[in-house]
Amino acid sequence: MFHSAAKSLSVASTSLYSRSFLLRVRHYCDKAPLKLRISQAFSTADLGKSVKIQGWVRSVRTQKAHIFLHVNDGSSLQSLQVVAGAELNDQLLTFGSAVEVTGILKKSPHQKQAVELEAQRIHVIGECDPVDFPFKIKERHNLEYLRQFPHLRCRTNAFSSLLRIRSEATAAFHSFFKDNGFVQIHTPVITSNDCEGAGELFQVEPSSVGDAHREFFFSVPAFLTVSGQLHLEVMSGAFSRVYTFGPTFRAENSQSRRHLAEFYMVEAELGFLRSLNDLTKVMEDMFKSTTEQVLARCVEDVDLFHRHVTPGHRASVDAMLKSSFPVMSYSEAVEILGRSTENFTFPVDWGCDLKTEHEKHLVKHCGNVPVFVTDYPYRLKPFYARANQDPPQNTAAAVDLLVPGVGELCGGSLREERLDVLTAHLEDAGLEDTYDWYLDLRRFGSVPHGGFGLGFERFLQCVLGVDNIKDVIPFPRYSHSCLL
Numbered sequence: 001m002f003h004s005a006a007k008s009l010s011v012a013s014t015s016l017y018s019r020s021f022l023l024r025v026r027h028y029c030d031k032a033p034l035k036l037r038i039s040q041a042f043s044t045a046d047l048g049k050s051v052k053i054q055g056w057v058r059s060v061r062t063q064k065a066h067i068f069l070h071v072n073d074g075s076s077l078q079s080l081q082v083v084a085g086a087e088l089n090d091q092l093l094t095f096g097s098a099v100e101v102t103g104i105l106k107k108s109p110h111q112k113q114a115v116e117l118e119a120q121r122i123h124v125i126g127e128c129d130p131v132d133f134p135f136k137i138k139e140r141h142n143l144e145y146l147r148q149f150p151h152l153r154c155r156t157n158a159f160s161s162l163l164r165i166r167s168e169a170t171a172a173f174h175s176f177f178k179d180n181g182f183v184q185i186h187t188p189v190i191t192s193n194d195c196e197g198a199g200e201l202f203q204v205e206p207s208s209v210g211d212a213h214r215e216f217f218f219s220v221p222a223f224l225t226v227s228g229q230l231h232l233e234v235m236s237g238a239f240s241r242v243y244t245f246g247p248t249f250r251a252e253n254s255q256s257r258r259h260l261a262e263f264y265m266v267e268a269e270l271g272f273l274r275s276l277n278d279l280t281k282v283m284e285d286m287f288k289s290t291t292e293q294v295l296a297r298c299v300e301d302v303d304l305f306h307r308h309v310t311p312g313h314r315a316s317v318d319a320m321l322k323s324s325f326p327v328m329s330y331s332e333a334v335e336i337l338g339r340s341t342e343n344f345t346f347p348v349d350w351g352c353d354l355k356t357e358h359e360k361h362l363v364k365h366c367g368n369v370p371v372f373v374t375d376y377p378y379r380l381k382p383f384y385a386r387a388n389q390d391p392p393q394n395t396a397a398a399v400d401l402l403v404p405g406v407g408e409l410c411g412g413s414l415r416e417e418r419l420d421v422l423t424a425h426l427e428d429a430g431l432e433d434t435y436d437w438y439l440d441l442r443r444f445g446s447v448p449h450g451g452f453g454l455g456f457e458r459f460l461q462c463v464l465g466v467d468n469i470k471d472v473i474p475f476p477r478y479s480h481s482c483l484l
């Protein structure tokens with residue numbers, strides 16, 4: 001960077017600067033240490049060079065003649081060992097302090113690390129009192145403890161690994177959709193519809209209070225989105241394959257390990273899709289492809305989880321990837337649950353909504369691999385689900401993907417594309433005026449279509465074996481908690 005800056009200065013502005021000034025700039029640039037992200041320092045390309053790193057101290061060890069630091073800058077799990085003469089020691093060099101170190105990058109004589117930095121200068125940029133700092137050197141703090149410090153937990157190995165994995169998983173979903181011909185749509189965060197009809201809406205209004213009689217800001221009640229599905233259905237009518245990946249909000253008054261008031265949802269919609277089979281194939285391919293990409297691109301970070309945070313979980317992930325996800329109908333699921341000797345808190349009868357305990361039982365029944373449950377009772381599903389022609393049962397062409405440790409990961413359905421059937425359903429629900437625009441989609445070039453939504457945090461829980469959803473999102477929001 002410095003080289004190119006000097007070059008462009010000399011090319012663009014020769015007339016403004018003297019030749020000797022430009023030579024001095026170039027000399028400085030040639031001598032200036034190379035600024036490296038720590039993950040780059042581990043490639044042998046920069047051995048012997050003068051480099052500068054910036055990061056936070058993960059450990060300090062003092063000997064008579066030397067001090068040894070481990071410095072991490074978040075670019076990877078690895079910390080770089082810094083070796084310095086005792087004269088560079090500084091009382092402020094403590095666990096957690098922020099430092100800038102300049103020195104020569106050398107091959108390390110120790111087996112544990114390939115390179116180390118022989119420090120010429122150490123500058124403590126930000127002090128950190130080790131007594132007050134909530135994390136202690138060499139202590140492995142569990143996720144529950146870390147949760148108390150949403151503003152500091154990214155400084156620990158476990159949580160920084162988690163966030164790098166989350167970032168890579170985000171990229172993996174985008175790659176999957178790009179590779180399969182989907183167009184990304186930014187669906188709105190503020191909306192006037194309640195797609196799921198469950199009434200778990202956060203209403204949006206400006207904060208200025210006082211005028212009790214003022215009108216709605218948008219002239220109609222507006223809410224934070226619970227799903228981008230209806231907007232995706234609009235777009236699938238033009239692009240055929242579309243997806244969205246963004247924050248979603250549900251005012252569920254739940255403190256469970258699987259619910260958040262704000263979570264990220266990956267949603268896809270496919271036009272010209274006629275069967276649930278075609279939909280489950282996309283869901284299974286997506287799950288496997290994204291999981292494989294995360295495992296391949298985050299080897300060290302995932303390893304940290306599977307070894308130390310959730311030991312033994314890797315075998316479960318490998319089993320999921322190897323299996324062909326079984327498919328069972330809701331009716332079969334109810335039969336299996338009915339035959340079970342397990343003491344469920346909620347009784348199971350045909351027509352009941354499946355609870356987490358039931359979902360977990362079904363997953364266990366299938367050998368702890370993901371399982372699709374299809375054809376739910378029609379009355380359990382929102383107005384958009386396509387009715388199956390199967391009296392007297394009256395089911396909908398809807399599917400849930402249940403996964404080990406979590407339960408429901410994805411929910412999807414074929415959408416009712418028949419104008420007459422949809423109109424009748426909306427009239428029954430008294431919603432025909434609200435959704436007149438939705439009926440237009442069926443009036444003008446309607447095609448059979450379907451889609452699904454995947455809870456991104458639940459996906460991370462499933463791949464990493466993390467029990468509590470609050471531990472896989474940077475800043476969790478749930479009832480009675482909106483810290484920071």
Ligand SMILES: NC(=O)C[C@H](N)C(=O)O
Binds near residue numbers: 452
């Ligand atoms: N896009 C989807 O199919 C997700 C579905 N609307 C849900 O919220 O469960």
